[in-house]
Amino acid sequence: MIPALCSDRHVKLLKPDVRGVEVDAETRCVHYHSPLDIIAIKMACCGIYYACKDCHETLAGHAIEVWPHAEWNVRAVLCGACGCELTIHEYMDSGYSCPHCKAGFNPGCRNHYRFYFAPEDRA
Numbered sequence: 001m002i003p004a005l006c007s008d009r010h011v012k013l014l015k016p017d018v019r020g021v022e023v024d025a026e027t028r029c030v031h032y033h034s035p036l037d038i039i040a041i042k043m044a045c046c047g048i049y050y051a052c053k054d055c056h057e058t059l060a061g062h063a064i065e066v067w068p069h070a071e072w073n074v075r076a077v078l079c080g081a082c083g084c085e086l087t088i089h090e091y092m093d094s095g096y097s098c099p100h101c102k103a104g105f106n107p108g109c110r111n112h113y114r115f116y117f118a119p120e121d122r123a
Contacts, residue, residue: 015083016042019059020051027051027080036106038080039091041116044071049078053115066118079103088117 018040020029027040029051040049043056045065050056056064067076072088079086081103086094096105 015080016049016078016085018049018051018078018080020055021058023051023055025080027078029055031055032106034106036104037109038103039105039109040078040080042074042076042078043116044068044076053112064115066114066116068118069120072117079105092117 018027020027020040022030024033026038027049028034028037031052031054040051041053042049043060043064044067045062046060048060050060053064067074067088072092075085075087077086077088077091078084079098079101082098082101084098084100086099090099091105094105096107097103098105
């Protein structure tokens, strides 16, 4: 007999540690706390997830470095709802929802991409 697969079940993933100021269980912080503010970014400069750029500025003790476009295949965006780690490309192509659990992401975050992600190289 073949064992049943759990792919049909919604499984909560273990989430990496997320730093920030007053971070809740879905990665919202004191700076961004709407129902859709549920992503955290792994910072290129230190490899640590922070709830937002302002939390990083307050706690890290060093300047933010942006992810170069050549490294957008790195898993650097965390869905606070399910714990899925997305590559930057997956996040950019997500249509503002998690491809794993379908939780909605804040479309207004696109206004802050420049703080985290270098623009695409245009030749």
